[in-house]
Amino acid sequence: MSATIQVDQLSKTYKVPERKGGFGAAVRSFFKRKYKEVKAVQEVNFTIERGEIVGFLGPNGAGKTTTLKMLSGLLHPTNGKANVLGFTPWELKQEYLRSITLVMGQRNRLSWDIPAADSFLLNQAIYRLSDDEYKKTYKELDELLELEPLMKKPVRNLSLGERMKCEIAAGLLHRPKVLFLDEPTIGLDITGQVRIREFLREYNKRTGATILLTSHYMADVTALCERIIIIHHGQLKYDGGITNLSKKIAPFKLIGVMLAESNSHDLSKYGTPVQNEEDWEKRYIQVKAEDVTRITSRLLADLPIHDITIADPPIEDVIEQAFNS
Amino acid sequence: MRIFKLLSAFFKVNVQMSLAYRADTVVNILLNLMWLGWELLSLNIIFNNTDTLGGWGLGELIALLGVFRLVNTMMIAFIWPNTEKFNQSIRDGSMDYTILQPVSSMFLVTFSRITVWRFWDLILATVLIVVGVNMSAETTTAPQILTFILLAITGMIIIYSLWIILIALTFWFVKFDNNVTILQALMDSGRYPATVYPAWLRIIVTFIIPIAVATTIPLQALRGELSAIQIAVFFAVSVISFFVASRVWKAGLRQYSGASS
Structure with a gap:
């Protein structure tokens, strides 16, 4: 089976009538219509x-x-x-x-x-x-x-x-x-x-x-x-x-840290700082997947860490990156 | 039979929709009673004041009126509401659902809306035809009555085919709401026997505009004025027009599926 x-x-290609905005363009378009080809789907396999x-x-x-x-x-x-x-x-x-x-x-x-x-x-x-x-x-x-x-x-x-x-x-x-x-x-x-x-x-x-x-x-x-x-x-x-x-398109991990003292420490030397709107208590950095262990131990050694988490980036962000790649 | 099952399902849903709003229902019943009264009154006037019109006898005129009413019912009960629904479904995209149902889309487009209130018209039409045929009974034979019925049906098929072609054109033009207006203009010329018109107009009315086919020609059959060949030709024309209509419809669907997004 x-x-x-x-x-x-x-594949699917549409012909779409196209004209500039404005009255004159509307009238011209009535007599002589221009079409633009839109490739809606191109050679898709699955x-x-x-x-x-x-x-x-x-x-x-x-x-x-x-x-x-x-x-x-x-x-x-x-x-x-x-x-x-x-x-x-x-x-x-x-x-x-x-x-x-x-x-x-x-x-x-x-x-x-x-x-x-x-x-x-x-x-x-x-x-x-x-x-x-x-x-x-x-x-x-x-x-x-x-x-x-x-x-x-x-x-x-x-x-x-x-x-x-x-x-x-x-x-x-x-x-x-x-x-x-x-x-x-x-x-x-x-x-x-x-x-x-x-x-x-x-x-x-x-x-x-x-x-x-x-x-x-x-x-x-x-x-x-x-x-x-x-x-x-x-x-x-x-x-x-x-x-x-996430592995293929965005091989990154998110490290979230909650610091025991003030939040003035500069985290950007460890990875790219990212916003996380759902969690205000922690500060997040994005690091390459293979660097996670190394950077985590550095963080733990350098800073007064109260709590630390390691997670995959949210799928929304990954897909967003896939669209933009 | 499957077709009757489907038709009765559509009829039920349309009755349910017609009864959905109470005030609307009451108004509709009153309005239709009024119309029926008006129709009967005007028939009474015709009965009492006319013997012939354009060489047609009273019985024949009444039968003609009956056939006209029959065609009219087809228009009001099926063609108009379905055209409206069709135009709307092209614009709002619900045509997609119609196409994906496992029933001929031409059938669905023809019967999904039914103006159930106009069914009294069907009864009136039948009564008129029976009375008219009876009144001219001395001059008619059984085969003449049979060809009259056959040609009334073929006439309706021709009009129906014309309608299908008109609405199928919407697939190419996307917005073509005048399709009903055009058909209505064609219809109105069929109210009187084609012989009332001058010759040149009669030619247009009879051949270019097939409404005469649905009213005058059956009546001619009733009067025994048509030869067997003519009858066969009209029958063939209805078969061909139905065939052409279903081809145009299919081409329209292909156009729709090729162009819409």
């Missing part, structure tokens, strides 16, 4: 095995959504191949569409004026689910997401977090084998994010579904994904374990 998702030299949860990271406009849209079948690539569950996504075979789902945090599929339960039943008809199948899946989703109390209110009266739960449930009623999630936690508060995260982890464990998700919240990714793919300016920058990322 080959990999669940296989992407080979996938494979994802069944049951993996992979985080897809990159700044805005990096090509994440474009890639997800190609893999779900919405967009034709300009070049390259993709194979998901043995199908070419953009052929839009019904059998394929029945085994995947795309959930976009910023778009609604549920009808605004009626309770989500009514829209769910419509989905049951669309995906040809028998009453038994539907009830079984609904019960499971209800267990994990506590849907029942939300089912009686029209969708417009739900909070954003409640609505997102229903949106995700609506996308999963047909028990897809592959989940493409584009910013599933966007706009949610911390509790909401944690809920969705826990749900996805549990869902993956129970069903063995393969999940590819993009998120702006690093916590989503660090909590859920063992593997991440970083894309920037349409190009693949990194593909691998989340723990290896």
Whole structure:
């Protein structure tokens, strides 16, 4: 059995109309439109095995959504191949569409004026689910997401977090084998994010579904994904374990020290001082991973140390560095 | 049948949506009762004051009105609300979800919104057709009635295909909200038998604008004025137009998937 998702030299180039600001430019552009080619995705390769949860990271406009849209079948690539569950996504075979789902945090599929339960039943008809199948899946989703109390209110009266739960449930009623999630936690508060995260982890464990998700919240990714793919300016920058990322991209450690006396000592001769907003008591320096032992012993010998910690730099910073490299 | 299951699911959801706002529901019921009263009143006037119009008998006129109402119901109950939804879904991106559902997207775009209030119109249309056909019963034969029904259906298929082509153009132009207005302008010319118009306009109305196909031609079939070849041609035209429409739709989807981001 080959990999669940296989992407080979996938590329997408858009033609975007372009004009300068201003009235005259708008009129000129009406008659003679200039186009600019935007290379949204450039020769990206990766494979994802069944049951993996992979985080897809990159700044805005990096090509994440474009890639997800190609893999779900919405967009034709300009070049390259993709194979998901043995199908070419953009052929839009019904059998394929029945085994995947795309959930976009910023778009609604549920009808605004009626309770989500009514829209769910419509989905049951669309995906040809028998009453038994539907009830079984609904019960499971209800267990994990506590849907029942939300089912009686029209969708417009739900909070954003409640609505997102229903949106995700609506996308999963047909028990897809592959989940493409584009910013599933966007706009949610911390509790909401944690809920969705826990749900996805549990869902993956129970069903063995393969999940590819993009998120702006690093916590989503660090909590859920063992593997991440970083894309920037349409190009693949990194593909691998989340723990290896710091070794590969930023082989640094953070040493935090709390000094017994005044804070006037100059730490910059030991390493690069860095700010840490969560911990005001300690002062932090960044040092190369191989120098940690040497510098730590020097610090302990030279200064009146009250407390000392050694840690990996936060993954956010590492990824930030990866984008900028 | 799967299609009927889907249709009934869509119908249920649309009834649920129509009942979501109570004041709105009450107003809609009153409004539709008023319309029905008005329609019946104007029919009464026609019944009492006219015998012929442009050489058509009263029974035939009533049947024509019935077919017109039928086409009109199709417009108001399906085509308008779905066009509105379609235009909106292109702009807000929910078209993406429509495309990814394992049902023909053309089917979804046709039936996902239904103005359930207009179903009285369907009944009125059927009554008018039955009464009209009955009134002209002395002059008609069973095959004529059958071809009348067949051609009424083919006419609706032609209009439907035209609509699909019009909304599919949105995929190329992104903003093309006038698609309904154009279709409405075409529709209005079908309210009267095509023979009322001068010859040159009749040609446009009959051939360039296929609305006459949906109203006048079935009536001609009822009067036995059409040859077997003509009937076969109209039937073929509807099959071809449906085929062309679904091809244009598919090309539109490809355009959408090639250009959108």
